[in-house]
Amino acid sequence: MTRTEFSVTVDLVLLTIRQAALQVMLVRRGIPPHQDRWALPGGFVLGDEDLGDAAARELREETGLDPRDGHFEQLATYGRPGRDPRGRVVTVAYLALLPDLPTPVAGSDAAGAAWRPVDEVRGELAFDHDQILADGVERARSKLEYTPLATAFCPPEFTVADLRAVYETVWRTRLDPRNFHRKVTSADGFVESAGGTVIRDRGRPAQLFRRGPATTLHPPLLREPSRPAE
Template structure:
């Protein structure tokens, strides 16, 4: 019996918050196909490695970001027959949420690597769709899980945490309501007992991530709050 031959790749949607906005890590392709175009970092899976290991290796090889911390999860698989002009290629996409990091360094087959604001570029292959799926996954995760803290340093203020929600959602939560929800959700954040120092204005309390896996109650986007309040 013969079996169809196809290759497997991994692609990474790596998101961070920089200068108050949501940014994605992109590489400029240094080889065909799509020479010179921006794309998500990724590459072919080796025969002797699993998918998560391939994702971490490609991130390090193409951008120099080795074991950067944060959150990494499998996003989805993409296998349209014509998605790659080199042949039949199925890709498994990963989503990484990271705190702000230094500028990446391009390597292997990438001509350049950079953090870029989400939504300002057209990407190679089907990476526009993969990026859109990754951003929506991140937006949903912030409603029901404490993963917004993956964008933050180990200690952070509630105002900094609110900035993450604003950047990822594209809308600004009400500061007073957000503070109440964030500090009252069991296991979301916990105080460190320390405050900011050396900054203008009143010192702000510092928090760290708690031990909750889910937020109960969730912190919903405004459109979902409106939908939930609508009569049925």
Template sequence: MTEYPPFAVTVDLVVLTVREDELCILLVRRGVPPYHGRWALPGGFVGIDEDLADAAARELTEETGVPEPIGHLEQLGTYGTPGRDPRGRVVTVAYLALLPDLPPPVAGTDAAAADWLPVSRIADAELAFDHDVILAAGLERARAKLEYTPLATAFCPAEFTIARLRTVYETVWNRQLDPRNFHRKVTGTPGFVEPAGRVTEGDRGRPAQLYRRGSADLLHPPMLRPSVTRG
């Protein structure tokens, strides 16, 4: 293998959650150069005998403390422009994680701090490396996938109400949805959700039916974003 150019390979994570009606991302403040003191996506180098997905899951567990099977983790894209990392030729494989609301994260070894930040308040050029580009790709992927997959359920706990699911859509899409039409559409899409048989208690208003994620992994028909420019 000495005949081929040597690269370093990392994984970086776009970890999204919905908390308090805001779409938040897990960021770490870098404790070492380069970009010392800047916010960055959590991530790290891939071991020479480690699978890419395993490395992503390992980093996710390290940063959040949650076991893997919660939420959703998928590959987002790979970024390897020469010069994107001043330490040398580093290719990073970005992963997108969608998680339910969790307790605050713990700082890792290389990170001075780790916290959930609302994506709406992340200014340009605030992030290390090309992480702003990766974040933008993750956001667009998440918004698109809510349309034609049941992945909004990954932002919810195991049992959730239709209203909770609706706030997920409203938060990620930044659009208000009609509660009655949303309820009809979600319960009418086969395999999206299935009733858990229990209801909420203690909240204001009428108790709501609880649901679990259904068996479909593609929505037919899809949940189309409103207010798209049509003819």
């Protein structure tokens, strides 16, 4: 059996909600291969680095963001031969769910960095990053059913309507406001009162909440067939 030499990289699927759309952080590659094309942030793992440390370093270097700004988890590993023209490269992808943040700062090997709507970039990314992005979006959609991670897209204090907007944007569907409010407030430890209100639509006060202690939702908020979001 011939031993195959390979390199390891990390790629980052960074999702946020901006301008009522699910958006992904992308960098425009400043060097070959795929120079000038948009790609997920990432890079090679150094010899003395753990995978998680490499992902956190790449996040800071290429975007100016910090993994502590939101939820951060390992997504999947991709190792198809030929996925990188530089040689045999296996990448470990990480998923981050982040509140709306300022425009990022591109790193030294990137020509630019920007938040881009997920629906506008499918099919145009470098390497196999379209597949990695699709997997990251589906992971986020699934996790919103069984965990309170939708709150990672929200500020520390939010209304139920704010939270509903997250679900509608990520799931690309419309949800009944009363039914959603009932489900959110009845799920054990999902949200808890922040002790205040805020004036929203039509001048009506809305109660403010913050994330509760739950790590899983009981009962879960399952996706249901509904009217597609515009």
